[in-house]
Amino acid sequence: MGKTIDEIVEFIRNHRCYSHPIFNNWADVNPPTEVVGALFHQIQRFCASTRPGENFPTAVKNLGLSNESSLLQEIVESEEDHGPHLATMAGFIMNRTAPPGIFADLYDRDAVESKLKEYSDQLLGSLPGYQQESGLTTQCRRARAVFDGRKRTDAESTYRNLGTALALEIISNRQLIPGEKHCLIDSGLYAAKMDDPEMHYLLEHWGEIGAEQQHEKNAIAAVASVLNESTEPLIMQGVTEFLDSLTSLWDVLDAALLQSGYKTEVARAAA
Numbered sequence: 001m002g003k004t005i006d007e008i009v010e011f012i013r014n015h016r017c018y019s020h021p022i023f024n025n026w027a028d029v030n031p032p033t034e035v036v037g038a039l040f041h042q043i044q045r046f047c048a049s050t051r052p053g054e055n056f057p058t059a060v061k062n063l064g065l066s067n068e069s070s071l072l073q074e075i076v077e078s079e080e081d082h083g084p085h086l087a088t089m090a091g092f093i094m095n096r097t098a099p100p101g102i103f104a105d106l107y108d109r110d111a112v113e114s115k116l117k118e119y120s121d122q123l124l125g126s127l128p129g130y131q132q133e134s135g136l137t138t139q140c141r142r143a144r145a146v147f148d149g150r151k152r153t154d155a156e157s158t159y160r161n162l163g164t165a166l167a168l169e170i171i172s173n174r175q176l177i178p179g180e181k182h183c184l185i186d187s188g189l190y191a192a193k194m195d196d197p198e199m200h201y202l203l204e205h206w207g208e209i210g211a212e213q214q215h216e217k218n219a220i221a222a223v224a225s226v227l228n229e230s231t232e233p234l235i236m237q238g239v240t241e242f243l244d245s246l247t248s249l250w251d252v253l254d255a256a257l258l259q260s261g262y263k264t265e266v267a268r269a270a271a
């Protein structure tokens with residue numbers, strides 16, 4: 001007997017990714033501008049890979065699952081514009097780390113994103129496998145590659161993609177977005193408020209009425225309705241690939257930028 005939907009959700013909640021301390025460490029360390037920039041670059045590039053639906057909703061529909069396909073299509077459509085909103089929020093926070101600010105125009109997405117990449121190159125560029133051109137760590141590339149599966153339309157890949165979508169939405173709703181709220185707002189480090197217009201990204205994603213809550217519901221409903229003994233191993237593969245690869249990304253960022261790396265250097269410099 002394979003896992004039930006409740007057991008799969010429980011598996012995700014018990015995974016190390018779900019309670020990863022990266023955002024708590026961010027709040028504790030109060031990282032300097034360069035570190036905040038490098039973190040936002042890697043997070044932004046990971047998030048960007050999760051938004052496009054590619055062939056996934058159509059592939060689900062082709063399996064005769066039109067209801068499930070609409071649930072996924074709804075998620076994809078609600079992701080529109082999130083890239084620019086995330087850049088604005090990142091620029092706003094960056095400005096708060098270095099008064100009077102780094103970015104004059106928080107709505108110039110290209111300018112914000114290329115500056116974030118510069119900080120990433122500067123701090124993470126010597127890590128093994130770091131790709132200068134894209135500014136991606138090996139771990140970020142691996143986490144992004146999981147979403148390349150959405151280009152495939154065969155049944156096995158499609159069930160795997162359903163597992164990945166489920167894990168993504170639960171982690172977004174319960175680890176990533178609450179984590180960002182913790183370090184960007186609740187920490188008080190940036191004097192940022194949920195209703196600051198530049199923080200719109202977080203407002204839109206967070207809480208009971210946030211996008212992620214709805215995404216999570218949709219993903220659970222879609223997976224629950226296709227779950228059986230033959231699809232369960234594929235769904236679990238998709239869940240695990242997502243969780244393991246994102247955990248590796250959080251680990252490397254945490255280690256290189258927040259814990260063993262920069263914190264010690266900053267503390268040393270201050271001593």
Ligand SMILES: [Fe+2]
Binds near residue numbers: 078
């Ligand atoms: Fe989003």
Ligand SMILES: [Fe+2]
Binds near residue numbers: 075168169172215
């Ligand atoms: Fe989502």
